[in-house]
Amino acid sequence: MKLSLLLFGFGIVLVVLQTTLQRLLPIGPVVPDLILVLCVYWGLHHPTAGAALGSFMLGYSVDIISSRLLGVNAFAMSLVFLSVYLGSRSIWLHHPIVSSIIVFIAALVKGAGLVLVWIVFLSTEGFWQGAVKYIVSEALIAAVLAPFMFALLQHGENLVAKPGTAAQ
C-alpha cells in the first residue's frame, strides 16, 4: 500500500514533468509517455488492486490536463496495466533487457486503445496517418526511456526499503 502510494506520488510528478517536456526539449509534437513506462513497471513488479486504480488515476490525470474527452488516457492506462499483468503471468518478463520490448508492446496496446476510443467517440477525419505516426513515435521513445526509468524506480524502491543501506 505504501509503495503504491509512493509510486502514485511519483506518477503525479511525472505528469507534471510531461506537461513541461514539450517546451523544454526539441522533440516536436510527440510527448514522451513517462506514465506509460511507470504503469508497465507497476504491472510487472507490483501488481495489486491499488496499482490498477493508480494506473487508472494517472491516466485520468493526463485526461484532466490534456484531453477534451475525459477517460481516454484512463482507459488506455488501465488497458496497459491489465495487458502487462496478464502477460507477466504467462511469460517471464522481468529481465531488464526485455523492458524496452515490453514497454514498446505496451505502447502499441495503448495506441490501439486510443484508436478504439477515437473511432467510437471522436472524428476520424484526417486521423489514420497521424495516428500511426504518433503510436510508433511514442512507442519508440518510451522503449528508449524504459531501461533508465526502470533502473531509477528500482533504485528508489531500494532506498525506500533499506534507508540504512542508502545512508551508507
Add this chain to the structure above:
Amino acid sequence: MLAFLRKYQIPLSSGFCLLLSFYILTVSARGQLKNEPVGAVLMWVLRPLQIVAQGTANWFIGIQENYLTWSGFKSENERLRNRIQALEVERQRLLEAEATNRKLQKLLDFRVQLPGKPVTASIIADSASSWFQGCIIDKGSADGVHKDMAVVTPLGVIGKVVSVTGRSAKVILLTDANSGIDVMVQRTRSRGIVSGSLDSGTVLKYMKRSEDVQVGDRLITSGLDGVFPKGLLAGTVIKVNKQSLGLFQSIEVMPAVQSALVEEVLVVGSGGETEPAKN
C-alpha cells in the same frame, strides 16, 4: 465468494477501472459531465506543481540559451569578435523588442480592442499527451473565466476554454484534431472551418473547390461560432491543393500563434468585433 474476489482482485479491479473509464468517456462525450469533483481536486493539487515546473523549465531554457552563447565565446576567440558585433546588433534588436513588448503588455492591460472584460492569464502547463493539443492557464471561474471563452493573443487565436475549475482552466488549442473555428478568408470573405489534424497539421476545412483561396491568404474569425470575436487572425494559408475529385479543396494553414512560444494570453468572451492584427 470472498476467496474468488481475493484471488482475482487484480484483473477484477482492472476490469472495473476499464468499465469506469468507458462510462466516463460515454458521459463526457455526451457533454453530461458537469460537476466533476475528482478532476477539480487533481487540478487543485497539480496547479502549484505546474507553476513551479513551468517556471523551472523557462529558467532552464534561459540558462541553456546563455550557455550556448558562452560556449561559443570560449571556443573561438576570433569568432567571438564577429560574434560580439552580431550580438550588439542582436542586443539592439532585443532592446527594440523589449520596448515593443512593453507596449504590447500595456495593450494587453488596456484591452480596449476586445469586447467584454478580457482576463489576462499565464500558461502553466502544456499538453501531457501527443494526441491532444491543449494547455492549462492559471485563471479559472474565480477570475471570471468560463467554458467556451476564446483564448487569444495580440497575434491571433490560441484556442478556447473547454473546462474550468476555481483557479485554472483547460484550453483546447486551434491545432487540436477536435477543435473547430469558424473563419473567413480576409481577402474574399469565403467561409470555412480551421481545425487541427493528426495527419497534416492545421487545415482549413469545407472550402468549396469553386472558392478562390491562395497561398498567403489570411484567415480571420467570422464571429459566427459564438466563441471568438470577429476579426481575430487565426492563421495563414500555406498550401492549397485542388484535387481532381471531391467537393472541397485541401488547404493547409500555418496557425497565427505558435502556442509553445506563448506565455501570456487573454481570455475573452464572444460578441463584438475586433480589429484584426496587421502584418
